[in-house]
Amino acid sequence: xxxxxxxxxxxxxxxxxxxxxxxxxxxxxxxxxxxxxxxxxxxxxxxxxxxxxxxxxxxxxxxxxxxxxxxxxxxxxxxxxxxxxxxxxxxxxxxxxxxxxxxxxxxxxxxxxxxxxxxxxxxxxxxxxxxxxxxxxxxxxxxxxxxxxxxxxxxxxxxxxxxxxxxxxxxxxxxxxxxxxxxxxxxxxxxxxxxxxxxxxxxxxxxxxxxxxxxxxxxxxxxxxxxxxxxxxxxxxxxxxxxxxxxxxxxxxxxxxxxxxxxxxxxxxxxxxxx
Amino acid sequence: xxxxxxxxxxxxxxxxxxxxxxxxxxxxxxxxxxxxxxxxxxxxxxxxxxxxxxxxxxxxxxxxxxxxxxxxxxxxxxxxxxxxxxxxxxxxxxxxxxxxxxxxxxxxxxxxxxxxxxxxxxxxxxxxxxxxxxxxxxxxxxxxxxxxxxxxxxxxxxxxxxxxxxxxxxxxxxxxxxxxxxxxxxxxxxxxxxxxxxxxxxxxxxxxxxxxxxxxxxxxxxxxxxxxxxxxxxxxxxxxxxxxxxxxxxxxxxxxxxxxxxxxxxxxxxxxxxx
Numbered sequence: 172x173x174x175x176x177x178x179x180x181x182x183x184x185x186x187x188x189x190x191x192x193x194x195x196x197x198x199x200x201x202x203x204x205x206x207x208x209x210x211x212x213x214x215x216x217x218x219x220x221x222x223x224x225x226x227x228x229x230x231x232x233x234x235x236x237x238x239x240x241x242x243x244x245x246x247x248x249x250x251x252x253x254x255x256x257x258x259x260x261x262x263x264x265x266x267x268x269x270x271x272x273x274x275x276x277x278x279x280x281x282x283x284x285x286x287x288x289x290x291x292x293x294x295x296x297x298x299x300x301x302x303x304x305x306x307x308x309x310x311x312x313x314x315x316x317x318x319x320x321x322x323x324x325x326x327x328x329x330x331x332x333x334x335x336x337x338x339x340x341x342x343x344x345x346x347x348x349x350x351x352x353x354x355x356x357x358x359x360x361x362x363x364x365x366x367x368x369x370x371x372x373x374x375x376x377x378x379x380x381x382x383x384x385x386x387x388x389x390x391x392x393x394x395x396x397x398x399x400x401x402x403x404x405x406x407x408x409x410x411x412x413x414x415x416x417x418x419x420x421x422x423x424x425x426x427x428x429x430x431x432x433x434x435x436x437x438x439x440x441x442x443x444x445x446x
Numbered sequence: 447x448x449x450x451x452x453x454x455x456x457x458x459x460x461x462x463x464x465x466x467x468x469x470x471x472x473x474x475x476x477x478x479x480x481x482x483x484x485x486x487x488x489x490x491x492x493x494x495x496x497x498x499x500x501x502x503x504x505x506x507x508x509x510x511x512x513x514x515x516x517x518x519x520x521x522x523x524x525x526x527x528x529x530x531x532x533x534x535x536x537x538x539x540x541x542x543x544x545x546x547x548x549x550x551x552x553x554x555x556x557x558x559x560x561x562x563x564x565x566x567x568x569x570x571x572x573x574x575x576x577x578x579x580x581x582x583x584x585x586x587x588x589x590x591x592x593x594x595x596x597x598x599x600x601x602x603x604x605x606x607x608x609x610x611x612x613x614x615x616x617x618x619x620x621x622x623x624x625x626x627x628x629x630x631x632x633x634x635x636x637x638x639x640x641x642x643x644x645x646x647x648x649x650x651x652x653x654x655x656x657x658x659x660x661x662x663x664x665x666x667x668x669x670x671x672x673x674x675x676x677x678x679x680x681x682x683x684x685x686x687x688x689x690x691x692x693x694x695x696x697x698x699x700x701x702x703x704x705x706x707x708x709x710x711x712x713x714x715x716x717x718x719x720x721x
Contacts, residue, residue, distance in 0.1 A: 228669050394503050
């Protein structure tokens with residue numbers, strides 16, 4: 172099986188793909204849109220995209236893409252994130268003038284970056300891609316923030332290690348695919364819905380789950396572009412779609428929500444799970 | 447009165463300050479942290495910071511700063527956002543190699559930026575600051591995304607106008623200050639709270655308002671750094687803190703929420719309001 176991730180070899184997406192299923196072949200795609208399209212059109216069987224980081228919060232772009240495309244979520248995986256400051260051999264921290272990385276990585280290393288003076292911070296499309304670029308250009312005044320593996324792949328040295336603001340930095344990735352996986356039993360469902368513009372609408376929506384004792388593990392709102400202060404709500408429901416109570420809760424929600432869509436029902440990730 | 451905004455003259459924050467109160471003097475500060483500190487320590491009376499854009503979503507950094515500092519919200523204002531592609535005289539779109547702007551502005555112009563080929567997108571700390579920098583350097587291959595006013599201030603020409611993805615692009619700003627304003631009657635309250643880690647906790651929290659017919663106009667979750675998958679919730683409540691029902695709702699919420707804080711109670715912005 173081939174699984175698409177965004178970025179270059181050495182990206183955290185590649186590491187998440189290997190953690191999820193070591194026997195699959197990770198394939199690099201340039202953008203998150205490309206990952207979704209690759210799965211939708213078929214050159215790859217599955218895709219993996221980050222959805223939430225424990226420090227930076229949600230990766231909104233991928234919430235938007237889950238709605239724009241019709242590829243269900245089939246699994247999830249949590250990857251501990253350790254950032255390194257990587258530069259060509261001979262570079263020093265004091266000599267740096269530019270640091271490249273993905274905006275999420277830059278946000279997760281805010282405190283460290285604040286200690287660098289006179290350095291331009293440049294947002295790029297991928298952490299590992301920044302490492303590759305810094306290696307190819309070979310300037311001693313440029314560094315990238317990326318994984319240790321990216322540093323090894325592209326022959327860079329570590330100017331600083333573990334530079335993320337919080338040690339407990341975890342990114343949750345979603346696995347998307349046209350077919351459900353033959354492993355695990357779904358016990359989590361991700362839905363997206365809109366609300367009638369009336370007081371108590373969100374409370375009414377949540378009541379469908381709360382009154383049946385079904386937990387929501389995550390609730391996220393995203394603006395409806397072009398409709399100021401109207402939102403789409405994304406919720407992770409702690410039950411399978413096929414569960415009787417969950418099915419009834421979704422039916423109740425559908426009575427009042429102008430739109431409701433299930434984005435996937437899949438097994439919850441358990442770090443210590445045995446295969 | 448002096449009101450602090452983040453960025454350089456020509457920034458959207460400056461425009462929002464003038465829209466909120468034309469008689470006050472806007473003062474430029476480098477970072478959002480500096481704005482909060484300026485108000486807290488006293489060199490300025492008030493500050494203004496963006497909290498939400500109708501396309502890009504919440505400005506999470508400022509939610510975090512509202513918690514980190516102890517300066518109440520005293521008002522809000524909504525500013526329509528129009529982005530321009532600005533460059534030194536003589537520049538052309540085809541000749542561009544770099545485009546500078548704030549990450550939120552870049553995100554709001556994603557579609558337009560996708561049409562530029564071979565151009566490096568550089569994230570900066572402020573839209574108007576990018577315009578200033580592009581003007582000072584004077585390279586014909588560099589442009590900034592900023593307001594028309596920033597272009598006029600720094601002598602740049604417009605290569606493209608209204609390049610935001612959605613025409614209906616509005617940013618909501620919060621006004622913070624140590625003293626309440628003598629205008630308007632508070633009818634909106636912003637709170638932040640955490641939840642016990644048990645099923646139905648959010649439903650229970652919202653019930654305090656819903657059962658009293660009090661609307662929530664916005665609900666936002668932010669990760670608790672260092673505590674993966676635990677959240678702080680920010681809510682905009684459609685009533686004054688001093689309102690009897692609202693006071694009782696807040697008291698009920700405090701019974702179950704491990705933490706609860708009111709960030710401000712202030713008059714809702716009404717675009718057509720007469721002064």
